[in-house]
Amino acid sequence: MTTHEQIPVTEGLFAETPAGPRLLGSRCATCSTPYFPRSAACHNPVCDESRMEDADFGPRGRLWSCAIQNYPPPLPARYEEPYTPYAVGVVDLDEGLRVVARMSVDDPDSLQLDAEVELTIEPIYQDDEGRDVTTWKFKPLESGGS
Amino acid sequence: MRDVAVLGVGMHPWGKFADRSVTSMCRVATDAALADAGVEWREVEAVAAASSRFSGGKGWGLNGNDVVEEMGSTGIPVYNLSAGCAAGGNAFNIGWTLVASGVHDCVLVVGGEKMPKGFIQTSGLEEDTDPEHLRQLCVGMPGPAFWAALCRRRMQDFGTSEEDLARIAVKAHQIGKHNTNARFRQEFSMEDVLNSNMVSFPLRLYEICPVSDGAAAVVICSADVARKRTSRPVWVASSSVATARFDDGLPRGLGTVVPQAGPTCHSEASLAVGKALESAAVAPTELDLVELQDNTVFYELAFPEDWGLCQPGEAERLVEKGETLPTGKLPINPSGGFLCFGEATTAMGVFQICELTWQLREQAGARQVPGAKIALAQTLGLGGNATAAVLKN
Numbered sequence A: 001m002t003t004h005e006q007i008p009v010t011e012g013l014f015a016e017t018p019a020g021p022r023l024l025g026s027r028c029a030t031c032s033t034p035y036f037p038r039s040a041a042c043h044n045p046v047c048d049e050s051r052m053e054d055a056d057f058g059p060r061g062r063l064w065s066c067a068i069q070n071y072p073p074p075l076p077a078r079y080e081e082p083y084t085p086y087a088v089g090v091v092d093l094d095e096g097l098r099v100v101a102r103m104s105v106d107d108p109d110s111l112q113l114d115a116e117v118e119l120t121i122e123p124i125y126q127d128d129e130g131r132d133v134t135t136w137k138f139k140p141l142e143s144g145g146s
Numbered sequence B: 001m002r003d004v005a006v007l008g009v010g011m012h013p014w015g016k017f018a019d020r021s022v023t024s025m026c027r028v029a030t031d032a033a034l035a036d037a038g039v040e041w042r043e044v045e046a047v048a049a050a051s052s053r054f055s056g057g058k059g060w061g062l063n064g065n066d067v068v069e070e071m072g073s074t075g076i077p078v079y080n081l082s083a084g085c086a087a088g089g090n091a092f093n094i095g096w097t098l099v100a101s102g103v104h105d106c107v108l109v110v111g112g113e114k115m116p117k118g119f120i121q122t123s124g125l126e127e128d129t130d131p132e133h134l135r136q137l138c139v140g141m142p143g144p145a146f147w148a149a150l151c152r153r154r155m156q157d158f159g160t161s162e163e164d165l166a167r168i169a170v171k172a173h174q175i176g177k178h179n180t181n182a183r184f185r186q187e188f189s190m191e192d193v194l195n196s197n198m199v200s201f202p203l204r205l206y207e208i209c210p211v212s213d214g215a216a217a218v219v220i221c222s223a224d225v226a227r228k229r230t231s232r233p234v235w236v237a238s239s240s241v242a243t244a245r246f247d248d249g250l251p252r253g254l255g256t257v258v259p260q261a262g263p264t265c266h267s268e269a270s271l272a273v274g275k276a277l278e279s280a281a282v283a284p285t286e287l288d289l290v291e292l293q294d295n296t297v298f299y300e301l302a303f304p305e306d307w308g309l310c311q312p313g314e315a316e317r318l319v320e321k322g323e324t325l326p327t328g329k330l331p332i333n334p335s336g337g338f339l340c341f342g343e344a345t346t347a348m349g350v351f352q353i354c355e356l357t358w359q360l361r362e363q364a365g366a367r368q369v370p371g372a373k374i375a376l377a378q379t380l381g382l383g384g385n386a387t388a389a390v391l392k393n
């Protein structure tokens, strides 16, 4: 299996940590509100004092909903030619954070709502220099998936 | 606050008009509204206009200034309102506020837009600090996929079928074919809708509103002026604006908090409609008709339930029984809605006031809601903007 050099689609949103893939966000130490991406200040209107700390999120969550992107999305979204429809999901992480993500699944029709899902970091397309451009995705767990 | 009346309404037909400027379309709508009101342009004391992102306005959303220059510069104040697709509703709210507060007696509210081709690109920025840009770059989830995800959750919770969705598009065109201002005036069968291209499962092409060019204008005035000019004024019972709540769980950006209580919904729309009904002292069940923003058929199911117009999970059956037709017990979008008009984004809030006024005057012809007395309009825009208004005759 050939491995290409990998680069993230954008910096500072996700990382492979020693514990596995994580989303890079923040949490307010006063009101516990989670933020993704990182936020410099707490936006919770009932919070008394914004005290932001870096926080990692993932890997486990539940698929709140999903959709299939049946047509090639406009820029700045990129994809491999020829275009194959992919699934996008809205995932509720165990930490109380709801995130949007690509879904890592062979057959987008097979996704089941409320399934347990796990964070992965995977390529979405290859750039002009042959590097795999990666983003965060969620993959159904064997037990909870279809 | 003083009573405010809608004295005149006018519209430029919706469609694609390559050879016309947005200002010339606004002029057609404005001339029609002034004629309908029996008001001279010189008598207009202020203009509240929807700022267009896509056309005219000197590239700065100064669309109200374009209209004033076009009609004749009289030195009056101009308010240009920007609120995404809620801009027309915002302009109406500001116009209403100016008259209700006694600042002006006669105000023109106008909105026009010429849209680029294809589905709307939600983000106007190409910056990594813009959440909408990041969302498209990293996830690739354009507007239709967002609506589709909301709709898919409903299918899980209430058993909504693809046929239930298609039926709403069929209903829209069944009414919209009677509206001479509508862009699409043909009937669709269930097969037509179900055979149209899948845009983002579960939503098909005919279940999502396309983009259009269009313009609409309304003349509003104080009660004193209204009583001098007409024997049958249409009254603005209330007008409201709201923005989204922090904790409604709607996945607008990359991440949000999982809502602790209540269902996920457009809190901005629920808040605007709730305020409008409350200040008009109207119960949801008293509404004779509703014009709501149907960017997708999904909203025609979700919104009536969110606002207490019917029970959660009841909307599909109301559509199936024909209760959302003009002759039913909960008429929704008798104009044909944006499914038949297409989305001329910032003009839409003004468009809705035109339709409500025609309905309340019983001038809506074959799409008339019999005996309509109380009507609700609602818009929704990027940035978590929403507006609502209740009109009465």
Ligand SMILES: [Zn+2]
Pocket (backbone or CB within 6 Å): A028, A029, A030, A031, A032, A033, A042, A043, A044, A047, A048, A049, A050, A051
């Ligand atoms: Zn906080």
